[in-house]
Amino acid sequence: MxxxxxxxxxxxxxxxxxxxxxxxxxxxxxxxxxxxxxxxxxxxxxxxxxxxxxxxxxxxxxxxxxxxxxxxxxxxxxxxxxxxxxxxxxxxxxxxxxxxxxxxxxxxxxxxxxxxxxxxxxxxxxxxxxxxxxxxxxxxxxxxxxxxxxxxxTAYFNENGTIYVPKDNSVIHTKLGTYYVREQRIIFDENYRIDNDQYITEGKNVNYLRGEGVAIFHGPTTVTNKQKPSNYVYTEEGKYNMNTKEVFLHKNSYIKYNGKILTGDDMFFNQLTGFGKATGNVKLDDPAENRLLLGGYGEIYEKKDSAMVTQKPYAIKIFKNDSAYIAAQTIIAYQKPDSTGKVKKSYLKAYKQARMFKTNGQGRADSLSYNETDGIMHFVGKPIFWTGEKQVTGDIIKAYSNPELEQVDSIHVEGNAFAISKADSLNLKDEFNQVKGNLMTVYLKDNELDQAHVVGNAVSIVYADNQDSKTKTTERIGINYSTCGIIKVKFTNRKVETISCEIGALSDTYPMSKISKEKRFFPDFNWNTKDRPKRWQDIFLNTPNYPETQYTSENPLYDAAQAIIQKQEEEKKAKEPKRIKKE
Structure with a gap:
């Protein structure tokens, strides 16, 4: 035991x-x-x-x-x-x-x-x-x-860490981090988040120079405005100065502000002033206005809600069934409140060699101003506006469009107003209706002439036709010449239906047999086809310089009448007794 x-x-x-x-x-x-x-x-x-x-x-x-x-x-x-x-x-x-x-x-x-x-x-x-x-x-x-x-x-961690920087009241969260003590530099190799009073910076790889207050991005990164989270910048290669709040963006970058998106090859944005710029393949997308601004260089002003694009800039206004293209040496887009101060309206300005192309309307001038909200386009500086077989010139042209119908419904001209339209758009005869005056308003319906009102020194040359109610055939009556204080012209089916002349009216219609070719045109008549854009790419040219459209000049009635007159004169001359000089 x-x-x-x-x-x-x-x-x-x-x-x-x-x-x-x-x-x-x-x-x-x-x-x-x-x-x-x-x-x-x-x-x-x-x-x-x-x-x-x-x-x-x-x-x-x-x-x-x-x-x-x-x-x-x-x-x-x-x-x-x-x-x-x-x-x-x-x-x-x-x-x-x-x-x-x-x-x-x-x-x-x-x-x-x-x-x-x-x-x-x-x-x-x-x-x-x-x-x-x-x-x-x-x-x-x-x-x-x-x-x-x-x-x-060096000090590093790989199981999540939080860094507090009192200087700018920043808090940094990341999974992996390496701190270089002497250089005061931190590298985050995984997803990270830098959070301060005003902005949140998130990404996958950053070199943070804490002593300089600079973050260098290597990978997808966003810097978001905490007060307006919809405003942020994105880049895959860039630099952020946290002291000056300046962001430099170099790869696949964009700046989103006030619902708009600015992209470019190299970009800069100052979060304090709201100023940003981009160079190379610049594009400013405004989804609310269905509009794009493109060019080689661009600037944005976040606080003023405005932007400028240069270096072959152009704008694309996207409609449901069509698009309007605008080009100039400089294009500015901005917003400002209306007279009530309650509604913001969007505007576009293009100056020096402004050109506009839309399927149902084209224009050119030294400068162009476009109220996108109300659909009003101003052309200033030797402006010309074309729609269909119609041409309008003057000192200032204002084209009013219906945003819902996407069509120009009226054109207002101030100073030296001159409207020209083909008398018959189905042929190539040199027959043009012409109306001139100080002020003019042209009304269109379904993109066709409906009415024209001219005020002040109004004159017109209008082809007068008569349509047989039974056979529907059209007979040319002649040409109406009108001079008065106010002229009103009504069109139906592309033809002049009525002409009314008010204040000091002087209006006469002459048969074609009594009208020579010279009398069928005003002295300053200029039907311009070489400068008219035929495709949207033409907006980049001072003039596309197309060959002038060749029109035939035919007036058999006048030619026959002139032949008869000439024959009568010859017969009369033959009957006159001949005088024989005595020697």
């Missing part, structure tokens, strides 16, 4: 001893400590020094017999000071493990606290774990595990 009892005690003590040894396994370093430094130390490694501890202990069964210190422990090494509740010093390896209230102060100005830490005196590398906080005079990093290399001056 005694033998069995002694055997039982031996087994118990042997097992207890084995358990105590299992508590303190041999030192096993993290692979981080075995990585070679890119920068070698300038001197041989010094030993870690103990400066203070409440108790010093050495037990063979603990920590491979290495000493461990408890209570107010303080160690020094190469200018760094480590404090903790418990520290194990592996003397041969010049390595320590610190447990509980770890506090490390470094000569580079950084201060680190954590629950636990390991430090290698030979490589001057440290790993901190549990509630890690690394601070310097300008920021604070919080994470669960931090790897710190004193020689290279």
């Amino acid at each position: 005694n033998k069995f009892f002694l055997l039982f005690l031996f087994c118990c003590f042997w097992g207890w001893g084995q358990q105590k040894k299992a508590v303190s396994p041999a030192l096993k370093k993290d692979v981080f400590f075995n990585k070679k430094n890119a920068k070698k130390p300038t001197a041989p490694p010094s030993k870690i020094e103990l400066k203070n501890a409440d108790s010093t202990n050495v037990k063979a069964e603990l920590y491979d017999g290495n000493p461990y210190f408890e209570g107010h422990v303080e160690l020094h090494h190469e200018g760094s000071i480590l404090k903790s509740d418990l520290v194990i010093l592996y003397q041969k390896e010049n390595f320590v493990k610190a447990i509980g209230h770890v506090d490390i102060t470094n000569p580079d100005g950084t201060h680190l606290v954590s629950d636990e830490a390991e430090y290698d005196g030979n490589t001057q590398k440290a790993i901190a774990r549990g509630n890690v906080v690394l601070t310097d005079p300008n920021q604070r990093i919080e994470t669960e595990t931090l790897y710190y290399d004193r020689i290279t001056g």
